[in-house]
Amino acid sequence: MELFYDILKQLIRIPSVVGEEHPFFMFIKRELEELGVKVEYYDGVLIAKGSDPQSGYISAHADRHGLICTGHNEFQYAAFIAKNKADLTGDSSSEQLLHNFTARFVDEKVQAYEPWSGTYLGLGSIKDAFLCQRRKNIIFKIEGFDYLFPGTPIAFTDKLEIKDDLISAQLDNVVSIAIIIYMYAVGYKGTAFFTASEEAGRSWRFLLEWFRRFDIKTDELLVLDTSPYPTLDEIRNIDIVMRNRDSNAVFRSPLKNRIKQIAIKNKIRYDFKDSYLKAKMAKNGTISSLGTTELGRLIHATKGEIQGTTLQIPTIGYHTVHETTTKTAVESMIKVLKNLYIT
Known part of the structure; x- marks a missing residue:
């Protein structure tokens, strides 16, 4: 193995x-x-x-699950942003778990990358995550990513x-x-x-x-x-x-x-x-x-x-x-x- x-x-x-x-x-x-x-x-x-x-x-x-920058210092859960929502109907495991997600993200390290080349753009840390009922998505506060442009993917740092x-x-x-x-x-x-x-x-x-x-x-x-x-x-x-x-x-x-x-x-x-x-x-x-x-x-x-x-x-x-x-x-x-x- x-x-x-x-x-x-x-x-x-x-x-x-x-x-x-x-x-x-x-x-x-x-x-x-x-x-x-x-x-x-x-x-x-x-x-x-x-x-x-x-x-x-x-x-x-x-x-894999991750985040997307959607505005200045604004980050959302990637699977549930509007451009990805085509087939979500409310009964998938992901959607059922959405309401239980927020606490588990705090203090997780994340890395931003350029979506075409995969070039590493920097490391950040999640400071807060909360469910926005109006947008039906998790909004994240991340320290260290105020320079990122909308559309930048952010992956969880993992090993x-x-x-x-x-x-x-x-x-x-x-x-x-x-x-x-x-x-x-x-x-x-x-x-x-x-x-x-x-x-x-x-x-x-x-x-x-x-x-x-x-x-x-x-x-x-x-x-x-x-x-x-x-x-x-x-x-x-x-x-x-x-x-x-x-x-x-x-x-x-x-x-x-x-x-x-x-x-x-x-x-x-x-x-x-x-x-x-x-x-x-x-x-x-x-x-x-x-x-x-x-x-x-x-x-x-x-x-x-x-x-x-x-x-x-x-x-x-x-x-x-x-x-x-x-x-x-x-x-x-x-x-x-x-x-x-x-x-």
Whole structure:
């Protein structure tokens, strides 16, 4: 796993604020081209093609949460500024968590960067964060950034922390990107998609455009991500997370049962997130969303012409720079992918 962690450590240091992913895409492109993988870049999606492109379709979103300068000494949460709001409907995990966000940001270090080149523009520190009800967004006060122009992205300063059997960072969704690059290094020959603006609910549109561009249909699209749970005890008892459905669509793919069989054979502990959420609702006597995913939106928009399933790593501390998972979970996801696509 040393190679994987080397890749992950590098990726975490490259900023990729939602809507401003270009420098991160360029870094991924270089890493893959060094491995001899063909890379194509379209609006909102980077495509990697191995020597047998139709042998697999894996996708992961490349954006991470961050801030955008929206005026003199004014900074807003990037996923919820007007230009990114196209598909937000109120039932995503991000939106539900919005009201609980503010306190966790105070004293976090952030870095500004030039959105095209990725050039470092300086370091700042968040001094206050509050929810503005009129703009339905978090407004930040940052010390040291009064010289920035509107449109400048600001990423959370981050590095990988490894302690015993746990790893922590802003893992969503850089950990999946690292896994895909690692998979190419160890023999994956299929296609991979790296999408932009998933945290703003837009990534599925970029993916759909690519499939329509080349008139490609599949029922084996595998979307990698992280999946939030409330406690460390829960994630210590789960290695991988799948879904039967989300709030938009039922996932009907032969991949789902294949992954389940691989998990059983290799004693990998799995959970179905929709079943988990339904059980939680039944226990609490409440009704809430099953969550929205990139894949669910894609299936719904294509009326099932594009189908697939999700494979996720269970985490705590979702959407923070301290998002945490177990080493076992990461190794389990890689084991499943190797069984699906290499062995």
